[in-house]
Amino acid sequence: MYADTLSPTLSIGLLIARLVGFVMAAHGTQKLFGWFGGYGLNKTGEFFAHLGFRPGRALAAAASLAEIASGLLVAFGFLGPIGPALMISVMIVAMITVHWEHGLFASNNGIEVPLLYIVAAIALALTGYGRYSVDAWLGIADRWTPAFTSIVLGVGVLGGLANVAIRRRPTAAPEPAHADRR
Numbered sequence: 001m002y003a004d005t006l007s008p009t010l011s012i013g014l015l016i017a018r019l020v021g022f023v024m025a026a027h028g029t030q031k032l033f034g035w036f037g038g039y040g041l042n043k044t045g046e047f048f049a050h051l052g053f054r055p056g057r058a059l060a061a062a063a064s065l066a067e068i069a070s071g072l073l074v075a076f077g078f079l080g081p082i083g084p085a086l087m088i089s090v091m092i093v094a095m096i097t098v099h100w101e102h103g104l105f106a107s108n109n110g111i112e113v114p115l116l117y118i119v120a121a122i123a124l125a126l127t128g129y130g131r132y133s134v135d136a137w138l139g140i141a142d143r144w145t146p147a148f149t150s151i152v153l154g155v156g157v158l159g160g161l162a163n164v165a166i167r168r169r170p171t172a173a174p175e176p177a178h179a180d181r182r
Helices: 008-017 020-033 040-051 056-076 082-102 112-127 134-138 146-165
Strands: none
Touching: 008 112, 020 040, 020 056, 020 082, 020 112, 040 056, 056 082, 056 112, 082 112, 082 146, 112 146
16 A cells, blocks of 8 residues: 555644644634634625636635545545645635746745645645545545646636636726717
């Protein structure tokens, strides 16, 4: 079995790296419930609509649930690359629609944080979760072949890009008609 062949320190390192999943799940609860200083679903839905994602509230709920689910799957080490693929998908959307125009660093609201989530998700999908994971406990850790992992990650990337592609960009408000004064 894959998980049994890993050294204990590597598996502990993977367990620690998977803590990023709890942070992602908490990030989703900010949007959905307003926890941890978040805005909650109504305000997040308004923001999504402003970004061109309509209906805003429904798509905000979907993004929130994807963040929570992906985070928990990664944190517990369950279902191989599926959690990382979901995480990549929602972070691609955030990176392109919210952060891209601000450059790299988080201090300017740049792509730094979503990029770090994407990198962590890819790394965990490619390495596996280690022996201290639900996948290892269930004996399914070796089922996530490189081909399957690549396909699932590809679907995550395409899902994020498709979501961005169907976005209806906000249009500028029309200028008010001026009375002709002759």
